[in-house]
Amino acid sequence: MSKCIFCKIANGQMPAHIRYEDDELVAFDDINPKAPFHVLIVPKKHLKNLNDTAKIDQDLLGHLLLIAQKVAEEAKIADNGYKIVINNGKESGQLVDHLHLHLLGGKLLARMTV
Ligand code: AMP
Numbered sequence: 001m002s003k004c005i006f007c008k009i010a011n012g013q014m015p016a017h018i019r020y021e022d023d024e025l026v027a028f029d030d031i032n033p034k035a036p037f038h039v040l041i042v043p044k045k046h047l048k049n050l051n052d053t054a055k056i057d058q059d060l061l062g063h064l065l066l067i068a069q070k071v072a073e074e075a076k077i078a079d080n081g082y083k084i085v086i087n088n089g090k091e092s093g094q095l096v097d098h099l100h101l102h103l104l105g106g107k108l109l110a111r112m113t114v
Pocket residue numbers: 005016029030031032033040086087093094095096097
């Protein structure tokens with residue numbers, strides 16, 4: 001069984017506040033939000049980060065962005081603007097080694113990093 005926390009959330013073994021789910025991915029609230037609105041968009045396939053992706057993941061990567069847009073629209077933050085961040089590797093500050101996209105919004109984020 002996987003020890004990866006995002007795999008556990010994706011397969012329902014660990015609780016999370018899920019905003020959206022389909023066969024490919026799950027979107028849930030970050031447990032330690034860095035903005036008033038902070039959702040993680042996580043593929044169900046375990047990929048460590050972008051370095052772990054290839055041509056076969058092209059559709060999945062596009063899907064992550066389109067669902068980020070959908071979640072932002074549903075949360076009514078799309079018009080005011082939001083930030084998308086993907087940390088990759090230790091020098092970026094990536095703490096969870098399962099590819100995920102941060103969707104941040106709800107206040108002025110122009111100078112913010114995650
Ligand atoms: P990163 O630094 O890009 O790897 O971001 C990992 C993010 O996962 C952080 O913002 C954490 O607050 C968040 N996180 C860690 N554990 C959980 C969890 N069980 N549920 C929701 N978010 C989590």
